Every structure is written in C-alpha cells, then in structure tokens.
Amino acid sequence: MDTLNPPLSILQAVRRRDHIAHNAWQVFAFLFIGLALAFTLVAAPSGDTFYFRLATEALIYSGLAMSVDLLLGFTGLLSLGQALFFGLGAYTSALVLKHVGPSFWTAMAVTLLVSTAVGIVGGFIAIRARGVYFALITFGMAQVVSKIVYNTRELGASDGIMGIPVIQANFLLFKVDTAQAPAFFLTVLAMTMGLYFCIAYLLRTPFGRTLGAVRNNECRVPFLGYNPQLYKMLAYVLAADMAAFSGALYPMLRGFVSPELMYFAVSGDAVITVVIGGLGTLIGAIYGSVILTGLKSAIGTYTGHYQIVIGVLFMLSVIAFPKGLMGYLSPLVEKWLAGRRENP
Amino acid sequence: MRNRCWKTFCLTFAALACFAAYGDASEPIKIGVVTPLTGTYTGIGQQVKWGLELAAKEINASGGIIGRKVDLLYEDEEANPLVATQKAEKLFQVSKVDFLTGTVNSASTLAVGQLAERNNKLIATTVSFSDAITGEKCSPNVFRVNAKAGMQSAALAEWLAKEKPGAHVFYLGPDYEMGRSTVAAFKSAAEKKGAKSTGEVFAPLGNKDYSPFFGQIRAAHASVLYTSVAGNDTVRLFTQMAEYGIRQHLTVVGASGTVTSQNIGAIGKVADGYVTGVGYSPEIDTSENRKFVAAFRGMHKADPDLYGADSYGLLYFYKAAVEKAKSTDTEKVRTAMRGIKWSTPQGMKEMRAGDHQAIQDMYAVKVVDGKFKIIGKVRGNTAIGPDTCQRF
Known part of the structure; x- marks a missing residue:
C-alpha cells in the first residue's frame, strides 16, 4: 500500500504550492477590484460616460471569457462556440425586458433557466466528442443557431431587437439605473467579481479537482470512481450559465441585441482573451478582456487594420508568454508570497 | 496699485471671454x-x-x-x-x-x-x-x-405596369429573411399595379444548380421573372438561364443588389436586358x-x-x-x-x-452592353408610399 501512496511530504508540498498559486490569483483579483475602484474615483468626477460604458462592456465580455477558461483551462474542452450561450442570454434577457417587464431579476432568472435547459441539450450533443471534434461541434452549433436567429423574423432577423428599455435594477437597499454609467459599471463589476470568486471557490472543491483530473487524463478518471462524462456535462452547463449570465447584461448596457452576438468573432475573441490573459487562471480572463477591449477601441481609431495588431499581439503572447499575462506575473507574486510565509 | 490689478484682471478676463466666444x-x-x-x-x-x-x-x-x-x-x-x-x-x-x-x-x-x-x-x-x-x-x-427598399420596388413596379400591363410575374428569391422580404415587397407593389403573380420559389444561398426551377417558371407561363439573388448566385442563375434558353420569352427584373458593378463582368453578355429600380445612376x-x-x-x-x-x-x-x-x-x-x-x-x-x-425621383435602369442605361423615371411622390411611422 505504501508504494501506491506518495509520501506525505510530497502531498503537503503539492498542496502548499497549489495554495500559494491560488493566493497569487486572489491577489490579482483584489488588485483588479482596486484598479477598477481607482478608475471610478478618477473618471466619475469628470462626468465621463464613454469609458465607463466601454469598461462595462469589457467586464461583460470577461464573463464569457471566464466560461471559456472553465472549459478550456480547467476541463480541457476547447469551445469555439461559446458565443451561442452569450447570445442566448442576451436575447432571452432582451425579450424578457421588452415583453414581460423591465425587471432585472426576472430577466436574470429566466436567462439562467433557459441557458441551463439549452446547455443540457447542447451538452448531450457536444461532450460525446473529444478534442478537435468537440471544438468543431460547438462551433457548428453556434453557427446553426446564429443563422436561425438571423432568419427568424419574430426575433428581429438581421436587424436584431431594438428598444430595450433602460431599467432600474432593484437591490433592496438601493436601485441602480442602467443608464447611469458609473453606477451600472460598479454593479457589473460586483457581479463579475462575484462570479469569479464563486467559480474560483468551486474549482477548489472536490468537483473542481475532478474537472482537473478530466483535463489531465480523462481515461483514468473512471478508475478513481468518477464518471468523466457527468463532470464534463456539469462543466459544460455551468459554462453555458456563466456565458448567458454575462450575455444577459449586454442589452441592459447597449439597449439592443443582434445576431452578431452569436457569431464566431465573439467566440474567437473569447478564446484569444483567455490565451492572452493566461489559460487556467480564471482571473486572466478578466485582465485579458480589459486589455483586448481597450486595445480594439484605441487602435481602431487610428487604423482600420487593428486586427493585424491584435493578431501580432496574440502570436507574440503565444510565443513569448505561452502562459499568458497571469502565467507570467503570478510566479513573481507566488515567490513573494512564499517568502513572506517562510519569514513571518 | 490694487485698482490697477483689478483693471488688468478685468481686461484679461474680457479678452479671454471674447476669445472663447470667438473660438466657439x-x-x-x-x-x-x-x-x-x-x-x-x-x-x-x-x-x-x-x-x-x-x-x-x-x-x-x-x-x-x-x-x-x-x-x-x-x-x-x-x-x-x-x-x-x-x-x-x-x-x-x-x-x-x-x-x-x-x-x-x-x-x-x-x-x-x-x-x-x-x-x-x-x-x-x-x-x-x-x-x-x-x-x-x-x-x-x-x-x-x-x-429605401420599398421605393426601389415601387419604381420597378411602376415601370413594369407601364411597359407590360397585366404581366404574369414569377418570383425567385434567395432563401433567407432578406430574400423573402424583398420578394414579398415587390410582389405587393406589382400586384397593386395590376400584375398577376404566377408562383414563387426560394433557392438556397450559394445554390449551384438553378435548372430544377426552370420547369416551374415554364409551367407557370410567366412573361416576367423577378429575382433578388445576389453576388455569385446571380452569375450562376443568369448563365444557366441562357444555357437553357429560358431568357428568350422572359423579361428579367430584380432588386438593385442583384446585378452590380461587382458581378456584371462575370455575368457578361447574358446580363443584357436586365431591369432594376435605383435612386441614382452616373x-x-x-x-x-x-x-x-x-x-x-x-x-x-x-x-x-x-x-x-x-x-x-x-x-x-x-x-x-x-x-x-x-x-x-x-x-x-x-x-x-x-x-x-x-x-x-x-x-x-x-x-x-x-x-x-x-x-x-427614382429610375428604372436596363443593362445594355454591360452598362446601366436609364429607361424610365418615376416621380418621388409616387415611389415613396405612405408614411407608416407611428412614433412622432
């Protein structure tokens, strides 16, 4: 028996290393919140609207990127069609806000119900395949659904749905008007970071460990007594809910939805975001999204060929920083954390 | 001294105010x-x-x-x-x-x-x-x-009613929302002007073979074909129609995006005779x-x-x-x-x-020797149609 179990000291070292890595990401999460609040303090008095709304959009896309990271970085499933659920969330929330009533919570609740249902159906189709086949199936499903939406008059067809009202999100103690750029930014910040901490916690539970096992070696997982298909399914549905959750915020920000929300450009950007930010770090998705959204907006003003810049940046980050921004920065913080622990 | 300071300040302020107003x-x-x-x-x-x-x-x-x-x-x-x-x-x-x-x-x-x-x-x-x-x-x-799209079809319908009163029209559109709505819009405009609809079909986008539809067009005894396919689909449709000899007894009309400067070269001679409604021509x-x-x-x-x-x-x-x-x-x-x-x-x-x-004003234009020639003009007031905006 002893030969099968690794020595206790190795287990402890692994656990300690894991703990420090987790703490490093938490440091970056709190740093992000600090930066966002500092930005609010600087930008709010100047009466700015554009940068707040651009930052809000970056946060909304970061929710989508986190869902891609959950699948790719933690479960080993490359989804090239995550925009399907992002768009699904956006359309569901738009329809609820426009036709049922301008209630923030109803929109969110209905979105999560719909995305769970669609996620289960999509999961049944997609998780049977592995590797590149999984990627192609998710890509195909998103293309099919976006074309259906594009051609369905009841969903506004190519014109999308306009005229989604500005709403008051009721948080019991206070209300947030989605037209108030700084207030809505802080709301979306709170929701995105809330989502981050929830998922980060979940990934450290036995459920999250099992996802890691599926990523590392799916064939061995049944020998440990777990059903990998079940865990892949759960991860897929959870990722669908995350993408739909952030998608549901889009019409509240922009007041419209259109089939472009489900296009490959959105799915592809989410994958690029995760790779630039740092695969399998979760927090990297948030940083990556802010970097990508900011760059696109800034470079787009000077040249129409910003895609070249994004493409070069992507290649550089893959070659020079294969672990992404967080993968590069977090060892530095980990060293600092480890040092602090040894000399209290 | 204090007074002078005050004066200077006033003057500067006035100058600045002037400058600001002028600057604006x-x-x-x-x-x-x-x-x-x-x-x-x-x-x-x-x-x-x-x-x-x-x-x-x-x-x-x-x-x-x-x-x-x-x-x-x-x-x-x-x-x-x-x-x-x-x-x-x-x-x-x-x-x-x-x-x-x-x-x-x-x-x-x-x-x-x-x-x-x-x-x-x-x-x-x-x-x-x-x-x-x-x-x-x-x-x-x-x-x-x-x-707008409605004005283009109105102009074309107007021209059709004048040139071929009571024509039998067959419709062939690309099978997606925009294709269906352009066909529906032209159909209602043409029917209002006395044209008779003899049938409609929708071909998939990027369709390779249009010959299955030719039988239907023949059987419908149509004298006019309206189409709203675009890009390379138009090239294939026109070429195949010429190969099957369908064009001889048929006037082909269509949306303004069907034959454009981008694909007219590829269509070649068989584009001749095509008529559409547009708002401008050089x-x-x-x-x-x-x-x-x-x-x-x-x-x-x-x-x-x-x-x-x-x-x-x-x-x-x-x-x-x-x-x-x-x-x-x-x-x-x-x-x-x-x-x-x-x-x-x-x-x-x-x-x-x-x-x-x-x-x-809208124009009906016809392809002659690979160039658009104006063959008819429709007054703006006739083409525009009723005001359907409810919001203001």
Whole structure:
C-alpha cells in the first residue's frame, strides 16, 4: 500500500504550492477590484460616460471569457462556440425586458433557466466528442443557431431587437439605473467579481479537482470512481450559465441585441482573451478582456487594420508568454508570497 | 496699485471671454462617420468616404457651414452593430461630434439611431435600405437621405405596369429573411399595379444548380421573372438561364443588389436586358450630376455609385438644415431638417417630416452592353408610399 501512496511530504508540498498559486490569483483579483475602484474615483468626477460604458462592456465580455477558461483551462474542452450561450442570454434577457417587464431579476432568472435547459441539450450533443471534434461541434452549433436567429423574423432577423428599455435594477437597499454609467459599471463589476470568486471557490472543491483530473487524463478518471462524462456535462452547463449570465447584461448596457452576438468573432475573441490573459487562471480572463477591449477601441481609431495588431499581439503572447499575462506575473507574486510565509 | 490689478484682471478676463466666444464660432463642425473601412463592405464604405470628402472639400472651400469648417472623423463600423454602437458612442461622448453618418448595415443604423436618441444627437444614413428604419422602427433622431427598399420596388413596379400591363410575374428569391422580404415587397407593389403573380420559389444561398426551377417558371407561363439573388448566385442563375434558353420569352427584373458593378463582368453578355429600380445612376443627364461626376472622378479617379452620390448629398442636406436653424443644436436642426428641400446630384430632394425619409425621383435602369442605361423615371411622390411611422 505504501508504494501506491506518495509520501506525505510530497502531498503537503503539492498542496502548499497549489495554495500559494491560488493566493497569487486572489491577489490579482483584489488588485483588479482596486484598479477598477481607482478608475471610478478618477473618471466619475469628470462626468465621463464613454469609458465607463466601454469598461462595462469589457467586464461583460470577461464573463464569457471566464466560461471559456472553465472549459478550456480547467476541463480541457476547447469551445469555439461559446458565443451561442452569450447570445442566448442576451436575447432571452432582451425579450424578457421588452415583453414581460423591465425587471432585472426576472430577466436574470429566466436567462439562467433557459441557458441551463439549452446547455443540457447542447451538452448531450457536444461532450460525446473529444478534442478537435468537440471544438468543431460547438462551433457548428453556434453557427446553426446564429443563422436561425438571423432568419427568424419574430426575433428581429438581421436587424436584431431594438428598444430595450433602460431599467432600474432593484437591490433592496438601493436601485441602480442602467443608464447611469458609473453606477451600472460598479454593479457589473460586483457581479463579475462575484462570479469569479464563486467559480474560483468551486474549482477548489472536490468537483473542481475532478474537472482537473478530466483535463489531465480523462481515461483514468473512471478508475478513481468518477464518471468523466457527468463532470464534463456539469462543466459544460455551468459554462453555458456563466456565458448567458454575462450575455444577459449586454442589452441592459447597449439597449439592443443582434445576431452578431452569436457569431464566431465573439467566440474567437473569447478564446484569444483567455490565451492572452493566461489559460487556467480564471482571473486572466478578466485582465485579458480589459486589455483586448481597450486595445480594439484605441487602435481602431487610428487604423482600420487593428486586427493585424491584435493578431501580432496574440502570436507574440503565444510565443513569448505561452502562459499568458497571469502565467507570467503570478510566479513573481507566488515567490513573494512564499517568502513572506517562510519569514513571518 | 490694487485698482490697477483689478483693471488688468478685468481686461484679461474680457479678452479671454471674447476669445472663447470667438473660438466657439470658428471651431469646426465635427461630423462623425462610422462606416465599414474593412471587411466585406469596404467597397461601400469607400464610396461613402469619397462622397463625403468631396462635399466637405467643396463646402470648406466656399466658407464652410455658418462660417465654420467641416471636420470628418472616421471610425470603422465593420458592418457590425456591436462595433458600430461602441464607435458611435466614442464619437458622441469623447470627440463630441455634432452629427453622425455612414452606417451601412441596417442593424447598425437602427442601433446607432437608438444610441443617438439616448445621447440627444442626430444621425443620418446614406446607405441602409431596410424599410423599418423610417417605418415601424423609426426614430425622431434618425434621417435617411437615400431611397429605401420599398421605393426601389415601387419604381420597378411602376415601370413594369407601364411597359407590360397585366404581366404574369414569377418570383425567385434567395432563401433567407432578406430574400423573402424583398420578394414579398415587390410582389405587393406589382400586384397593386395590376400584375398577376404566377408562383414563387426560394433557392438556397450559394445554390449551384438553378435548372430544377426552370420547369416551374415554364409551367407557370410567366412573361416576367423577378429575382433578388445576389453576388455569385446571380452569375450562376443568369448563365444557366441562357444555357437553357429560358431568357428568350422572359423579361428579367430584380432588386438593385442583384446585378452590380461587382458581378456584371462575370455575368457578361447574358446580363443584357436586365431591369432594376435605383435612386441614382452616373448616367443621369442633368448639369448638377455632370458637374458632380466630373468632380468625383477628378478627386478619386473612380466613378461615383449611389452610395457616393447619396453621401455627397447628405453633407449639403446638413448644411441646408444648419443654415436654416442658424445653429447646430439638436432640437433646432431637427426642426429645420423636417420638410427641408435641398439640391443633390439626383436633383431636388425633400425630407418628409412624418417619417424622416427623403423623397426623391427614382429610375428604372436596363443593362445594355454591360452598362446601366436609364429607361424610365418615376416621380418621388409616387415611389415613396405612405408614411407608416407611428412614433412622432
């Protein structure tokens, strides 16, 4: 028996290393919140609207990127069609806000119900395949659904749905008007970071460990007594809910939805975001999204060929920083954390 | 001493105030242009840019608008409403533009229109032709200076009724929402003018073989075929029709996007005889248009198409409205724009107050030897149709 179990000291070292890595990401999460609040303090008095709304959009896309990271970085499933659920969330929330009533919570609740249902159906189709086949199936499903939406008059067809009202999100103690750029930014910040901490916690539970096992070696997982298909399914549905959750915020920000929300450009950007930010770090998705959204907006003003810049940046980050921004920065913080622990 | 200080301060302040007031009046009028500069619609964005640049050059050379120069600020629309709204917001909020134009994709125009409403700014499209923009989804902040889809089919139906009264028409559209709606729009316009519908089919996008549909066209005994396929689909449809000898007893008419300068070369001789309705052609024989075409060629070494002409006309529309309002204030300019008449290469246009759709003469054009020839003209008032805008 002893030969099968690794020595206790190795287990402890692994656990300690894991703990420090987790703490490093938490440091970056709190740093992000600090930066966002500092930005609010600087930008709010100047009466700015554009940068707040651009930052809000970056946060909304970061929710989508986190869902891609959950699948790719933690479960080993490359989804090239995550925009399907992002768009699904956006359309569901738009329809609820426009036709049922301008209630923030109803929109969110209905979105999560719909995305769970669609996620289960999509999961049944997609998780049977592995590797590149999984990627192609998710890509195909998103293309099919976006074309259906594009051609369905009841969903506004190519014109999308306009005229989604500005709403008051009721948080019991206070209300947030989605037209108030700084207030809505802080709301979306709170929701995105809330989502981050929830998922980060979940990934450290036995459920999250099992996802890691599926990523590392799916064939061995049944020998440990777990059903990998079940865990892949759960991860897929959870990722669908995350993408739909952030998608549901889009019409509240922009007041419209259109089939472009489900296009490959959105799915592809989410994958690029995760790779630039740092695969399998979760927090990297948030940083990556802010970097990508900011760059696109800034470079787009000077040249129409910003895609070249994004493409070069992507290649550089893959070659020079294969672990992404967080993968590069977090060892530095980990060293600092480890040092602090040894000399209290 | 103290008194002198006070005096200096007063003088400086007065001078500064003067300068500030003067500065405001001579500051350029900023016009945002959110138009596709990359991607599939680059060609359209290029024409929009060329048209606006020519008009801005002329206007600035003759003293600007109410003494202020015109400054054009470009952003790439990518023909994607998600991008267009973000770019438009930047122009409204950061660059503080006075007016915005350029959107091509109809969804972009609608989304940016809504954004303009929430920012209390005005926009105009020179390209988007979806009827909804000045119909059921109209906005008090959105104007359209180009002809909408309904006006194109109305012009074509009018021509058809005059040339072939009571014609038997067969419809062949591409099988997607836009294809179905263009067929439905032309069908109702033609039936109102006395044409008889004999059947309709929808072929998949990118269809390779159209011959299965030819039997249906034959069996329907149609004398006119209306089609709204586009791009390479048109090339295949026309070539195969010629191979099967279908064209001999059939007049082929269609949407303005079916045969364009992009695919006419590939279609070749079999495009001859095709008739469509458009709002502009460089062939229009008026002194304004000849002058415009010559200036356009001189500046850009290319011919203007309808997008270039309409974008050129747009700046004169804005100029006329601002000069009438004597201000760039949204409220005042909107009031001035309603019902205004202004001169364009296509002749006088009038902005209908009820739905913000420009009224303009329409043309029926026919392909002769690979070139579009004007064969009929339909007065703007007949082509435009009823005002269906409910919002204002």
